[in-house]
Amino acid sequence: MLTPSLFEDAQSQSHLLAFERWLVDRRASGFLRQPGSVQVYRDMWGAFTAWCLGQSPAVTLASLDGLDLQAFQAARFGEKSPDLSLSPRYALRFMRLIDRVLQHHAADAGVPVNLAASQWLSDHPEVRYAEASRADPLPEFLSVYEAKTLIAFLSSARPRPGVSASRRDGQAALSWQDVRNRVSVATQLGAGLTPGDVRGLVLASPVVRGGRVRDRPWKLSVPGDGNSAARETPVAPWAGELLHHWLQVRYEAQIEGDWLFPATRTGKPWSKDGQYRAARSVLEEAGIDSADGGSFRLRHTFALRQLRRGTEPAQVARWLGVEPEVMARYDRVVVGPADVV
Template sequence: MDTLWLTNPTLAYRDWQAREAAGADRRPFAARSIVQHQAMFEHFRRHLMARETSVVTFGADDIEAFWLSAEARTYSQATRMRYVKLLDRLCRHLVFTGVRQDNPAAPFLAVERWPDTEPTPQYLDADADARLQAYLQSPANDLAQLRSRAIVATFLATGITAAEARAARIVDLVPDAHPPYLFVPAHGPRDARTVHLPEFAVPVLRAWLARRKTLPIEGDRLFTLTPDGRPITDMSFGRIVSSVLEAIGEADAEMSPRTLRNTFGRRQLLAGRSREEVSLMLGLSSHRTCDRVAATIPVDRPL
C-alpha cells in the first residue's frame, strides 16, 4: 500500500500524475492538463476535509454532496464529466495499489455524458457587471484584498486568460498612459496585443502597481501570492474570483476567470464592436468564441 495517500494526498497525487497518470489512449497528460487536474483534485480534497473524510474513505454520498456545493452547482456538463473521469481514474488507481477497496465514482461515470452541443458561455449580465465594477472601485482594507480586487479587475477589464495573468509582468501594466493599457506578450499561437483599460479598473490597478513595486517579492510578475514569486495557480485564481463574486451576491454564474473573460467580450459586443474587433481584443484568431458569446445577446439588441 502506498501510505503517502494517507499522510499527504496532495503530494501523492502530484507524484502519481508526474510518473504514471495517463488518458484513455495511455498517453501522458500535457503539462497544462496536469496543472488543471491537480487544481481539481485539491478542490475535491478540501470538500472531503470539510466533510471529515478523505480520498481513502469517501463514498458516493460525498460525490453527491460535492455537486450540491455552491461552486459545483454552476459547473457545466463538460466540467462535471471532467470531474467524474478524474475521480474514476483516481479511484481505480487507489484500488489497484491497495489503498481503497471500491470505486464510488464508477456509477457516476456510467450516467454522465459529454455534452452533445457546446455549452452556453458563462457571463455576468449587465447589472452584475456594473455591480462588480462599482465594488472594485471601493477602498481595499488590506494587501490581500487589494491584490484580489486588482486580479479580478484585470480579468474583467481586459478579458485576458488565467495563463496570461500568470505571465503578466510589472512593466506590462501602464495605468498612467493616455489611454492606460495592459500589454499582453505573444505566446503560443496568440500574437502580442495591447488592451486599453476602462475607467473603472484604473484606480485599483494603479494602487496595486504602486504597492506591488514596494513588496519584497522575487521576480517581476505582476501577480503572485508568495514571496518567491511563483505564479498563481488556476485553483487560486478561481478562489479569488469566487470570493469577490460572492461579496457582490453573485452566485448564478461559474465563478472563474473565464466567466469574467466572457463578460468582457460580451460588454464589447454590446457596445457595438464587431466580432472581428472583439476576437482581436481577446487574442483569438477565429470568431468562434465571439459567435458563442454573441448568441447570448437578445435579437432585439442587434450587434
C-alpha cells in the same frame, strides 16, 4: 421585390432610404459583396415594407412595435412554414435585418433607436436560438446588475476622496494579497483576460504612455503563452484605476520579481489553483455565484460589452486573442443595443 409604385409617399420613401443607406455602409465595410446576397436582403426588406404600408394606419420605422412584429411574423410573407407563418430560422434572419436597419437609421438620422426587433427576439427564444446547436451552449456572462455590483465591490479596494471613515478603515485592513486578488479579477472583467493571462502578466504589461489620464494604465500588453500570440487589449477606466492602485501597493509592500500578480513577497509565480481559489473567493465576497461559469464569465462579459458598443467582432477577437470564428458564439446573445458596464 420592391416596385416603383410602392414608394410614392413619404412613408415608403423613409423605409426605402433607411435600407439603402444601411446597404451602402455594409458594402463599404466589405460586407454583402455577393449580388445574390444583396438581392435576398432587398426582397426581404421589400416584403417587410409592403406589409408595413399595407396596415391601417401604416407602420413607420418610428411607430413599429412588438405587436406589429408579431403580426408580421404570422403573416404570409417570405418563406413560410406549413402554418403559413415564417419559419423560426427565417424569422430570425428577418428580425436581425430589421434590427440592423433600425440601428443604422437611428445613428444616421440622429433619432432614438427603435429596439422593437431586439426586444422581440429577446421575448421569443424559440426564434432567437433557431440557429443554435444543442451541443454549443451559450457563453455564461454577468447580468448588468451583477457586473455593476462586482465593479463597485472591486473598486472599494482603492482609496477615494470623500469616503466615510469606516470605508477608509476597511481599505486599510486589506492585505496586499486582498488587493492583488481584487485587481486580478478586475483585469478579467475590465480587459477580457483568461486566468492564464492574469498569471502571465508582468510589470511591463500595464501601458500608461499615451493614455488620457496621467499614470493610469489604459491597455495591457499580454505575453504569449504557447497557445496564443502576444497581444494588446484595452482596460476599462475603472479597472485602470485599480491597476494603478495595485502598482502602488505592490511597490510599498516591497514585493520582488517581475510578475504583476505574484504569489509571494519574494516574487514566486501565482499557481493555477491559487489564482482560481482567489478569484472564486472575490466573486463570493461580492455576492456573485462563483459556481456557475467560474471567472470565465468575466471575460465573456467583457466581450459582450464591447460587441454591444458596436466594436467589430474581428477587433474584439484580437483583444481576446482568439480566432474571428470564435466570435460567432456571441451572436445568439447580442441581438441589439443593451446596457453596458
